[in-house]
Amino acid sequence: MASNFGNWQCAIDNLTTTAKSDGCLKSFFNLDNNYKRIAFIHKKNFINDVAWLPLYWDNCHSMLRKSTEKAVRYRDDGNKYFQKKQYKSAIQCYTKSIQHASTAELQQNQAFALGLGNRSAALFYLKQYQACLGDITMALTSGCPCPTADRLKIRKIHCLVNLGRGQEAQQAIRDFKKHLSGHTDTEKKVKDKLEDDIASLEHQLSQNWLGEPDGQTDRQLPQLFQGPSEVITQASLAVEMKHTCSKGRHLVAKQAIPAGATLIVERPYAAVLLQDHLHSHCHNCFQTLSLAPIPCMECCVMLYCSVECRDTAWTMYHNIECQYQDLLSSVGIAHLSLRIILTAGLQFLLAFSDQDRDSVIRGLTVGPKYQRDYLAVHDLLTHEQDMEAEDLFQYSLTAYLLLRVLIDVGWLPDGASLEDELTDNMMCIGSFLLRHILQLVCNAHAISELQVSQVADSNLVDSKSQVRVATAIYPTASLINHSCDPTIIASFQRDTLVVRSVKDVAVGQEIFNCYGPHCKRMSLTDRQQALSSQYFFHCQCQACVQEEQSIQQDEVPQCPACGVDQVSAPAQCPVCLHNSETLASDTKQADRLFQQGLDRLQQMDIAGAIVSFSQCVELRERSMDRHQTPLCEARDCLARCHAMTGQFSLASKYLELNLSASELKYGDSSIELGYELQKLAQVFFNDKQVGKALNVIDRALGILTIHFGKNSGNEDIEELVQMKSCLIEYQAGTDT
The missing domain is CATH 1.25.40.10 (Tetratricopeptide repeat domain)
Structure with missing residues (x-):
């Protein structure tokens, strides 16, 4: 939100405090539908108590304009x-x-x-x-x-x-x-x-002189395994929808599914680019912008990858949102609720209650079919019965604010105004806005992309991480239930979601997604707390059940440093010689050395960085299990430094030590292991260790292909294929 006005979250926090103290919140919580909630917010004039809003409405039409x-x-x-x-x-x-x-x-x-x-x-x-x-x-x-x-x-x-x-x-x-x-x-x-x-x-x-084309070519989307389903139109024929009272709607394997099979290819019904990426990604399709982005014709903020994306965005939603960008950025994920409404269109929404249903299963149209349409979005669960009173109140305030935006811009017909009683049309749109905000808490998907972090512009040993770029609603992917040890992995081609199996699935087995808490990345306690607070269920997936049983059976004390079982709790571990005082001292010193190494590396003092990271690794090896994350991070940085100085054999030594840690922590087909193998392959390639490099490349390709597909145009896969081709050519040349 522009600093000249205010912040919406702060405003609704203050309104919630007032509503609790005067008893309004209790009255609000007794309301049983969204129509009544929107009417309650309107009648009590809560929004008029936000002091900076009148100033905003008076000025927003001239803000962010051309100059x-x-x-x-x-x-x-x-x-x-x-x-x-x-x-x-x-x-x-x-x-x-x-x-x-x-x-x-x-x-x-x-x-x-x-x-x-x-x-x-x-x-x-x-x-x-x-x-x-x-x-x-x-x-x-x-x-x-x-x-x-x-x-x-x-x-x-x-x-x-x-x-x-x-x-x-x-x-x-x-x-x-x-x-x-x-x-x-x-x-x-x-x-x-x-x-x-x-x-x-x-x-x-x-002279028939021809240059080389530049720019990116559009990657073809992968084909669904066994072709598309006749019922779930965005999914593979190999999956089908089931419904039970305990599981609700869910997807199961209709036939045997191998690892790497493409199960869903789906564009979002609606999506919103995150504020941090407004200057780096297309506002419409979320592609990384080139050096020559196309601006919005009205505001001086939004950028697009092409004229086509600019015109599409303007027609569908940006003509309404253009002048309210500061306010919309302040409402967070609720912005996507407005985008859903604008995508559906006013006339469609006002007539929506008259839609025929062909099945008692939510989301199915006449046919029956489950499609990427508004019905599928509308019928996603809201979990409003599980919401805390304060949360439900704040979501209702935000829905009413978005309704105010639509009225202010003239989107609603008949000169609608909030000065008088709400009309039926206002109530209808307000209730839809609130419904979608409630749904997004549990059903929104993060659109992410893989980004590489480099130090000193060196590409010898890179670190890769998934960065959230946008928030979207994918109704087909929302059908998949959670497991802390999932069946599938999701990747993105621009805004298109591609879901692939990461393990074999037998006929009749359920297909699982991971909603964030993964058994390889979070403890059981943390996973259960996260899932309960956001998704309102206690996870009983196979991974959680087995871990609970293991905890109940395992009462043998362990050394906190090396993890070795001990009959009692001695003052000093007989294996790693750990005691609490030396561990605390070593940990503190290792942390200082690690930060010192990062600072030296950033300043291109590679020799000094090697000294700092080497000492850090030595201390952490003395006080930690060889698979612990801080030790692996120090090894990785040390490997990067050795690679930058051309000491590839030393670099590969530390990267190989991290392989077993990655495999143990994340699994032998995990994307994390795939990236560790790719880093090691780069070092072996630069060191001309052909045999080792080819072996590691094949392992990395096997994992990355399962996750991204063989012909996906994935840059990491293409790089590995090129390295392999160069190595084979080099090997053939040396053999002759």
Whole structure:
């Protein structure tokens, strides 16, 4: 939320405190449906007690709007970087210029077109020809002045030639010659220069000179195992939906399913990009933005990967949300509730209660079919009967705020206003908003992507982690029940969810997802607490049941350092010689050395970092089991340092020690083990240890293929395949 106004969460916390003290909360909690809850919030005028909201409503329509003055200033900054040949910095400034330039003022100034034209020049020098072409096309259709337009047309032909698009380049040359011959007033010196450029380009084409295409190609989505189901349209034919009183709706294997099978391929019904990624990912499809993103035509915030995504977002939802972005970012996950409403559409929602149902099982349409549609979303569980009074009250306040947004923008018909009694239409939409907020607590999915963290721009030993980019609702994936030891893993191609089996599933067995608490990553107590607080159930999956039995049977004391069973609790462990005083001292010193190593590594003092990490590893090996996470982290950093100095044998030694820890902790088919194997493969590859590298690559490929699919276009799989190909070629050369 913009600091000039306020924070919605703070506001509803204060309203909740007041409602508890005056007895309103107790009255509210006795209400038994969403219509009554929205009406209660309206009648009590709670929202009017938020002091900064009137100021926000008065100003939100002019916030985040375009500014020609800023557009010119950012373009001038970009020109300075361009003159210094700092093209990436120039592009960042030109992008800001384009974001702030108003497309409604093209006749008065050409800030938008000139920003695009300048950015295309920087992109050209970076050989980003496809992105350069896109900027040129937009600039030429946005009122670009003639001298600049001529330069852009020449640059366009250069891009086409470099991309190997000969026929298009030839047509563009013919068009430009015709254009040039029709402008007799063009200064002779300028005209001669343009004609020379055209002649040079024609010569390149006559020599059949072709460049290499750049940019990313769209990856094809994987095919569902055995084809799509006739009932669950986004899922494999190999799965079917079952329903019982104890489990509710769930998915089981209709036939034997092997590990690596694609079970669900589903686009979200609705999704929202997280605030932290507004400048790095497309607001519509969540693809990582290129150097040349496309801005919203109205606000100076939202960015897109293409004109198509921009126009799609505007038509579906952004035309409503554009002026309320500060407020919507403050309501958190509830923003997705508004997005669901806008995706469904007003007329559809007002008529929704008249929809026919073909089955007593929720979400099934006539047919019966379970589809990626509003019915499937609407019929997801809300768990409102399990909610605490305070939570339900705050969700209702937020739903009412979102209803206020829709009324303020004129989305509801008949001049709707909250000054009087709520109309039936207001009540209907308000109750839908609240319903979806309640559902999202248990049914929202995080769209994540794998990101690599590197130190000092070294790619020798990388650390990979899943980073949450957006929040979405996938009605088919929501059918899968939880297990702390899941059957499947989810990955994403832009906003499309791909669900694959990570183990064989026999006919009739249930298919399980993990809602977050995983038996390999969290203790039993922590898992049960997390699942109970968010999902309102006590987990009795096989992993939890076995762990509970193991805890009950295992009463033998263990050494807290090395984990060895002990008959009693001696002052000093006979195996690792642990005692509490030395352990505390060693732990503190090891932590200091680890941080010291990180600081030295960041400063490129690799030799000093090796000393710090080596001492840290020595201390942690003395006081910890060889599989404990802090020890593995220290080994990993030490391996990175040795790899950066070309000591690949030493690097591989520490990475190999971590393999067994990763396998024990996460399992022999886990994605974590796959990434550890990939790191080790990189080191063996650089050390030209062909046999070891090929063996490790095959193991890594086996795991990553199960998780991501053979032809998914996954960058890690492609990198391993390329390494393997190079090694085989190298091996063949040395054998001869």
